[in-house]
Each structure stands twice: as C-alpha cells, then as structure tokens.
Amino acid sequence: MSQTLRKRGGKKLANSSSPVTTEDELDKLATHISTPKDPNYKYYYGLFVITVFATYTRFIKIGYPEKVVFDEVHFGKFASYYLERTYFFDLHPPFAKLLIAFVGWLVRYDGSFKFDNIGDSYLAQNVPYVAYRALLAIQGTAVVPLMYLTMKTLNFSVAACFFSSLLVCFDNAHVIDSRLILLDSTLxxxxxxxxxxxxxxxxxxxxxxxxxxxxxxxxxxxxxxxxxxxxxxxxxxxxxxxxxxxxxxxxxxxxxxxxxxxxxxxxxxxxxxxxxxxxxxxxxxWFYVHFAILTKSGPGDSFMSSEFQETLLESPIARLSKDVHYYDIITIKHKDTDAFLHSHKFDYPLRYEDGRISSNTQQVTCVFDPDGNEPSDVNNHWEIVPANDNGVKSDVYTNDVIRLRHVGTGGYLLTHDVASPLRPTNEEFTIAYDNDEVDHYNETLFRLRYYSTSGSKDARKLVQTKGTSLKFIHVDTVVAMWTHVDELLPEWGFGHQEVSGNKKVQDRDNAWYIDEIVNLAEEDPRTEYVPKKVTTIPFLKKWWELQFLMFHHNNVLTSEHPFASQPDSWPLALSGVSFWNDNDEKKQIFFVGNVVGFWLEVCFLAIYLGLLLADQVTRRRNLYLVNDKARSKLYNTLGFLFIGWCAHYLPFFLMNRQKFLHHYLPAHLIAALFSGGLVEFITSDNSNDGLAKGVNKRRLMTLVTVCSVAVVWFFFYFRPVTYGDISLSPEEVNKRQWLDIKLHYAK
CATH class of the missing domain: 1.20.1310 (5 helical Cullin repeat like)
Known part of the structure; x- marks a missing residue:
C-alpha cells in the first residue's frame, strides 16, 4: 500500500441534511491547502512593515536605564556565574541562561559584576548589558514576523496576519520583557x-x-x-x-x-x-553543558548533596572557608538579605506603634552596610558556646545545641513567647543577662540545623564559615531565627532589619551562615589552605539530583510577593508589576499588558465560544447555516489555537506557587494568533448557500484598522512607563492608573 493516504469518496452536497465533513479528515487540525487569499507580494510587504515596527519597539533606547532592572538581578547574575564557572542553583533549565552567558563570552566579559541589587549601575564596571539585552531583543523581534508567517501558513489573509502580529508587536508587556535580561524572550x-x-x-x-x-x-x-x-x-x-x-x-x-x-x-x-x-x-x-561549565564551588553548593559538592573545585570563597570551633568569635550573616546579626545597648520600646506591649529588653536586629564595615563592629560579634559550656575548643557540627554570647554587651541570645515588633505571629529575639541568663537558660539554646534541599537536614556535618548553610532552631519553642527586608524597624530601631522567630521552620529564607571567625590567630592551623580532593559521579546521577531539586523548589515557591497576581486577573491586564523606578527623576518601568489588546483578545475568545454554541444549537434543530470549509476552519484551525490558549492559561489555576502577569504571555501570544483568525472568520460570508463568497475585504480592513489604531494608541500612551525614559507629572501618572494598575509618583 502506498504511504500516501487514500481519499474515501468526494465531498457531500452543501445542502445535505447531515453534518458535512472536510474532504480528508486528516486535515481536521489544519487549513486546507489552497490558493492564498492575497498575492504573495502583499504578504511580504506586510511582513516587512511589521518586522520594522517590531525592531523599532524592541531596540529603541535599549541601553536605558543603565541600571539593573527587576529580574536582571537573577539572570544577569547567572550569566556572570557561568563566565566564572561558579556553581549556582536556579529553578529553570539552563538553555536560555547559557545563551545569555554565551553573549558575555563573545564580548570577552569576565563576569565580575554580580547584578546584586535592582538599581545598581552598569556603567561603573563596564558591564556589556546592551549586548545581553540585544540578544533578547533580537529574539523578541523575531517572534513578531514568525507569528505573521504562521498565520500565512494557516492560509489567512494579509490583514489577519498583520493584526495577529501587531497585537504582540505593540503589546507593552511583550516589549518590556524583550528588552531586558530575562528568559521570557527565549521562551x-x-x-x-x-x-x-x-x-x-x-x-x-x-x-x-x-x-x-x-x-x-x-x-x-x-x-x-x-x-x-x-x-x-x-x-x-x-x-x-x-x-x-x-x-x-x-x-x-x-x-x-x-x-x-x-x-x-x-x-x-x-x-x-x-x-x-x-x-x-x-x-x-543543555544540562551536560551546564555541568561541564560550572566546575567551581559556589553559591549553589548548599542546595546540593555532599556527594555532589565533592565534584566541584573550590572557588575563591571556598578557599576562605574555615572549620568553626567552640569559643570562636564569629559574625553571622543572613543568606537572603546579606545582613549581619546584631545587637546593641538599646531596648525595645515598652509599647509598639500598634499598642502592643513588648518585653522592653535589649534589641536584636540585623544590619547591612553596602560599604562592608559590619565585620569590624563588635556589636556584630558572637561567641559560639556549647550548651554545657565545658571550655573545650572542639569542632562545631550541625545538629549540635549551642548558645550565642553577644561579645559587644556580654549577654546571651534568647527568644521567648513574646510577639516580635513587626510580626505579631513571630517571637521576639532579645538578650539575657546575669540571673536572667540562668533563669531562662533553656530559652538561650539553639540547634544548628543543616540547611539543604537534598533531604539531608539531619546530616551531621562539620560547620565551616561561608560554606555551611544553617538554620538556628530554638530548642524551647521550635521556631527558626529569621529576618526580612520588606519592612524595617522604625526610628527607635534605627531602621535596622527585624530579627524574629519564624514558626514556619521549613521556609527557605530562614537560612544563615557563619561569615568569618574574628579571633582567628595567625598561628592557628586553620589559616593554612589544604586543597580538597575532587571526585566524579555519573552525569545522569547529577542530572537527576538537580532535576528533583528544581521540581521541588518550583512547587514550594509559595512565599508572598507584593506584585504577585492570580490568573483570573491576567486576560484583562487588571494589574501589573513595578520593574524599576528612579526616585530622583520620577521615572519608572511598569510591566503591564496593552489593555486594549488584552480586552480585544478576550472579546474574540468569548465570540468564538458563542459561535460554537450557536452552531451546535442550530444543528440540533437540523439547520446547517455554516458551509463546510468555514466550519472546518472554525473547529479545526481556530479550535487548535483555542486549545493552545487554554493549555497555556488554565493550568495556572491549579498551581499554588507564586504567579505573575508574565506567566500569561505565551497564552497571550497564541490568543493573538487566534484573534487574527477569528477577525477574518467573522468578516467572511460563511453561509451555507452554495455560493463561495469568501472574505469581505472591506469589513475585514475596517475592523482590523479600528482595532489596530486602538492598540497602537494605548502602546504609545503608556510608552513613558514602558521604556522608563520620560518623567510624568502626578496628574499624568494618575491618568494612566487604569483598572487596578498602581504606579509610582501618583502624588
């Protein structure tokens, strides 16, 4: 039998009283191969125009701002780690990050800039951020003509092709994501x-x-x-x-x-x-390349098993790592905020701003100094003391029960069942002295829990500076020492970070590490560097361990974020995300979709469901109002795109993890393809009267023109907060606070 599929019979008559099928059921998910609706030169003219528009919107002022914007802190940092070959951990697979790093390698960048904070300047260290952004802008630009060609392949008219690609070309969210060092352009x-x-x-x-x-x-x-x-x-x-x-x-x-x-x-x-x-x-x-490049110990070590860590060369940070002994004087640093555990001779106020009463005892806070002066401050120094205080300077291991003596004031770290200043559900941290130290001995005991995502939290490991991630678990009340930077202490707390006892012991942001040993003598054997022996494990074993951790952390990413949103708000672009703002010049980049375009897509999706319902109801009454070819396009071509939108959107309702508007962009892209197709469908004569009238070009062009003008107008109206290069007066900012959009500098 020939591999070419055989046809079974010809077409049924258009006025048949039974449902009519296409000539070949194999074409149910595709448009019939037929003569294009417009001359080829018109298709290529439209393709050229929309590509020019896409290039303009993605590349104009791509070097602004010359500062780190939003999640560039993550993906720019990862590129630097690749260039330094330093191991890191991320929730996403490596392909897009490798592409970004490849650009850095091409321009011979050394990766010294670590994209630590939003707003950090690129110009101070000659970071090739424009080259990075250009890679993503090229990809974002390519999406637009590719959509146009997809619609042409599906045999839609020039106007439908142009409209579908224009919805993405002039969408503010797509433009922002295509101009920054993010993964969404590649996706x-x-x-x-x-x-x-x-x-x-x-x-x-x-x-x-x-x-x-x-x-x-x-x-x-x-x-x-x-x-x-x-x-x-x-x-x-x-x-x-x-x-x-x-x-x-x-x-x-x-x-x-x-x-x-x-x-x-x-x-x-x-x-x-x-x-x-x-x-x-x-x-x-891509994972093989990932492991082949990242051969040095780095910030991702703590996520991996000890066996995995032994396959990595020691990085400069690892070389500075020292074994910790009892009675060492140390500094303790919070892993997420890089702030040092601190205390001083000032007490919590008797009453907080909300009227709650405190213990009115010594404050314990966290401090961060961008100039790096914290290690020299005695108020950041802590002596690590065994629970039995036997005077023996032995090694410190995870799962040990310890006490922390504050060197600056002489008391012991304590937490108790008193509400913390900013989190009434958390416990207050303070310092115990003299008789209180004896009376509250149990409240000064902390267990050093090894922080690892590989399931080995109960492992007994030698504690080392910089390299061992720890959770300080309070023995008496079973809370974890925690700090945060989203809200700082008021004037009585000098604007420091609050330290409190977190009842959610499993939270990843409870992680700390011992930064350095302050009193390490020159003759101490620990000052000598002894290189470790590097081992190997099979690639698939490394891949499986990393794969498991990536899935695990994706599933547990449930912490709150001020700009997180729920899927029901996405199709109508009800809100957005603040990506960057400049308080001096009152400029900002606010990530939000083109509201006009988003709402048009929702209207077309609703119209489509109405058409399906009407077709099914009329056929139940033996009325066949739509001709075969139109019905095939309605159920098959448009049906495929509708299913694609559903598949990229509806599953987010089942997820408990953090969700943001940018998660909707793939669904938006497919909805744009769908919208162009439906616009052509509803402006065509699809009646089942035996006359093939086809597309009404005048109606199609009128509808496309009106919708396109509205989409382009909104894009340029929101241009100042899309590119962030123009300062707006409070009045102008307020005019752009559509729906639930909350912009900076509205007052």
Whole structure:
C-alpha cells in the first residue's frame, strides 16, 4: 500500500441534511491547502512593515536605564556565574541562561559584576548589558514576523496576519520583557517556533514520511525542546502539540483510511522519535553543558548533596572557608538579605506603634552596610558556646545545641513567647543577662540545623564559615531565627532589619551562615589552605539530583510577593508589576499588558465560544447555516489555537506557587494568533448557500484598522512607563492608573 493516504469518496452536497465533513479528515487540525487569499507580494510587504515596527519597539533606547532592572538581578547574575564557572542553583533549565552567558563570552566579559541589587549601575564596571539585552531583543523581534508567517501558513489573509502580529508587536508587556535580561524572550520565541513548525508540518500531511514532512516534524520537536529547556511552563506547549498529535493519530486509526497496523506503528514511532526522544536528548545536552561549565564551588553548593559538592573545585570563597570551633568569635550573616546579626545597648520600646506591649529588653536586629564595615563592629560579634559550656575548643557540627554570647554587651541570645515588633505571629529575639541568663537558660539554646534541599537536614556535618548553610532552631519553642527586608524597624530601631522567630521552620529564607571567625590567630592551623580532593559521579546521577531539586523548589515557591497576581486577573491586564523606578527623576518601568489588546483578545475568545454554541444549537434543530470549509476552519484551525490558549492559561489555576502577569504571555501570544483568525472568520460570508463568497475585504480592513489604531494608541500612551525614559507629572501618572494598575509618583 502506498504511504500516501487514500481519499474515501468526494465531498457531500452543501445542502445535505447531515453534518458535512472536510474532504480528508486528516486535515481536521489544519487549513486546507489552497490558493492564498492575497498575492504573495502583499504578504511580504506586510511582513516587512511589521518586522520594522517590531525592531523599532524592541531596540529603541535599549541601553536605558543603565541600571539593573527587576529580574536582571537573577539572570544577569547567572550569566556572570557561568563566565566564572561558579556553581549556582536556579529553578529553570539552563538553555536560555547559557545563551545569555554565551553573549558575555563573545564580548570577552569576565563576569565580575554580580547584578546584586535592582538599581545598581552598569556603567561603573563596564558591564556589556546592551549586548545581553540585544540578544533578547533580537529574539523578541523575531517572534513578531514568525507569528505573521504562521498565520500565512494557516492560509489567512494579509490583514489577519498583520493584526495577529501587531497585537504582540505593540503589546507593552511583550516589549518590556524583550528588552531586558530575562528568559521570557527565549521562551516566547520557542513557543512561536513550535506553533509555526507544526503549522508547516500540517501542510504536508498528505505526503507522510516525505523529506518536508520529516523536516517540519523534527523542527517541531527541536522547538519543543527549546521551550522545555527554557522554563518548565513549556510543558503547556507540549500539551498543545500533544493534543493535536493524538487527534491526528486517532483519525489515522480509522479503518477507512486504509492503513495497516505496520503503517500506523510507523506514524506513531515517527512522532515518538521526533517529538519526545530527540527533544529529551537535546534537553539533557543543555544540562551536560551546564555541568561541564560550572566546575567551581559556589553559591549553589548548599542546595546540593555532599556527594555532589565533592565534584566541584573550590572557588575563591571556598578557599576562605574555615572549620568553626567552640569559643570562636564569629559574625553571622543572613543568606537572603546579606545582613549581619546584631545587637546593641538599646531596648525595645515598652509599647509598639500598634499598642502592643513588648518585653522592653535589649534589641536584636540585623544590619547591612553596602560599604562592608559590619565585620569590624563588635556589636556584630558572637561567641559560639556549647550548651554545657565545658571550655573545650572542639569542632562545631550541625545538629549540635549551642548558645550565642553577644561579645559587644556580654549577654546571651534568647527568644521567648513574646510577639516580635513587626510580626505579631513571630517571637521576639532579645538578650539575657546575669540571673536572667540562668533563669531562662533553656530559652538561650539553639540547634544548628543543616540547611539543604537534598533531604539531608539531619546530616551531621562539620560547620565551616561561608560554606555551611544553617538554620538556628530554638530548642524551647521550635521556631527558626529569621529576618526580612520588606519592612524595617522604625526610628527607635534605627531602621535596622527585624530579627524574629519564624514558626514556619521549613521556609527557605530562614537560612544563615557563619561569615568569618574574628579571633582567628595567625598561628592557628586553620589559616593554612589544604586543597580538597575532587571526585566524579555519573552525569545522569547529577542530572537527576538537580532535576528533583528544581521540581521541588518550583512547587514550594509559595512565599508572598507584593506584585504577585492570580490568573483570573491576567486576560484583562487588571494589574501589573513595578520593574524599576528612579526616585530622583520620577521615572519608572511598569510591566503591564496593552489593555486594549488584552480586552480585544478576550472579546474574540468569548465570540468564538458563542459561535460554537450557536452552531451546535442550530444543528440540533437540523439547520446547517455554516458551509463546510468555514466550519472546518472554525473547529479545526481556530479550535487548535483555542486549545493552545487554554493549555497555556488554565493550568495556572491549579498551581499554588507564586504567579505573575508574565506567566500569561505565551497564552497571550497564541490568543493573538487566534484573534487574527477569528477577525477574518467573522468578516467572511460563511453561509451555507452554495455560493463561495469568501472574505469581505472591506469589513475585514475596517475592523482590523479600528482595532489596530486602538492598540497602537494605548502602546504609545503608556510608552513613558514602558521604556522608563520620560518623567510624568502626578496628574499624568494618575491618568494612566487604569483598572487596578498602581504606579509610582501618583502624588
């Protein structure tokens, strides 16, 4: 039997009283291959124009601001770690981060700048931030013409192609994400490539196993691999393509298709190979490159098992690490905020601002000095004392019970069942003296719990400075010592960070480490550096450990964030995220979608559901109002895109992790494709009267023009908070506070 699929019968009459199918059921997820609706030169003219627009919106003033913006603190930092070959841990797969680091390598950057804080200047250290941003801008630009070509492949008109790509070209959220050192440009380009490749593959279904059939099937698989290798939300793109593939295989199983079991198996294994096995191998390859580059010990060590850590060379930080002994005088640093544990001869006020009564005892706080003077301050010095205070200077291990004596004032660290200043549900930390020290002995005991995400928290490990992450668990009340930077103590607390006892002992932000030993003598053997022996473990074992940790931390990322949002607010762009602001010049970058474009997409999605309902109701009454070709496009081409939107959006309702507006962008991209297609559909004569009238060009152009003008107007109206290069008066800021959008400098 020929591998080319056989047709079974011709078309049914248009006025038949039963449902009419397409000529070949295999084309149910694709548009019929037919003559384009417009001359080719018009398609390419439109493609050129929209590409110019996309290039302008992504590249204009790409060097501004010359400071770290929002999550550039993470992904710029990761690029620096790659360039220094220093091991780090992140929730996302390595593909997009490797691309960013590759740009740094091309321009011969050494990775010395660590993107520590939003607002840090790039110019002071000659960071190639424009080159980094240009990589993402190129990808963001490429998404727009790729959408245009996808619509052309699906046989839509020039106007529909242009409108779909314009919705993304002039979307404020897409533009912001395409101009910064973030992963979303790579993710969106990979999603767009996947949809485009599968659309091209669908046009060759009648010639299975031909060269072009294999080429586009493999291109779909490679694109899927890029999606899942960038962010794990890429699994939603897999779901989209998976539904389409299952639908196709289901119809191939129909005996009317005339395929033998051997031929069906060939179809199945071709897709298994191209869409699952090859993408998985590519996915593994990026992790292999990741491990091959990151050979030095670094900030990601504490997440990994001891066995994994032994495979890493010691970094300069690790060389400074020293074994900690009892009666050492140390400084203690919070892992997330880089602030030092501190106390001083000032008491908590008798009453707090909300009227609550405190213990009115000595304050314990955390301090951070960007000039790095904290280690020399005696009020940041603590002596680590064993619970039995036997005077023996032995090694300190995790799971030991210890006491901390404050060197500056002589008392012992204590927490008790008194509410902390800023968190009434947390316990207050203070200092115990003299008789109180004896009376409250149990309240001064802390267990050193090893902080690790590999499940070995009960492991007994030698405590070392800089390298051992710890949780200080209060023995008496079982709370973890914790600090935070989102709200600082008032004037009586000198604007320091609050230290309190967190009842959520498992929270990752309870982690601390001993920064240095202050009283280490020159003749102490610990001052001599002894290189460690590096071991090896199989690649797949390393990959599996990291994979497990990445999934684990994605699932437990539930901490609150002031700009986190729920999925029900995304399609209408009800709110956004403050990315960056300049208090001196009153400038800001606020991440929000193009409200007009977002609302138009929701309207078209609602209209589509209404059309489906109307078609089903009328057919139940034996009325066939829509012709075969239009109905095929309604259920198959537009249906595929609608399913793609659902697959990229609805699963977020099931997630408990932190969610932000940028998670909606892949769904928005597919909704833009869908919107262009539906605009053409509703401006076409799809009646079942036997006359093929097709698209009403005048109605189509009118609707596209009106919608496009509104979208472009909103983009430029919000341009000052998209690029952050223009100061607005409070009146102008207030005019842009649409819906629940809350901007800076509105007063």
């Amino acid at each position: 969106l380009l990979s999603v767009a490539l996947t949809i485009f490749s599968y659309a091209k593959f669908s046009t060759h279904r009648k010639a299975p196993f031909s060269g072009l059939w294999w080429r586009w099937l493999l291109a779909t698989g490679v694109s899927l691999s890029c999606v899942i290798s960038t962010k794990y939300v890429g699994v939603f793109t897999y779901v989209t393509i998976g539904i389409a593939v299952l639908h196709e295989l289901w119809y191939l199983m129909d005996h009317k298709k005339g395929l033998t079991l051997a031929e069906l198996s060939k179809h199945f294994f071709a897709r298994l190979w191209a869409l699952i096995i090859i993408p998985f191998v590519i996915y593994l390859f």
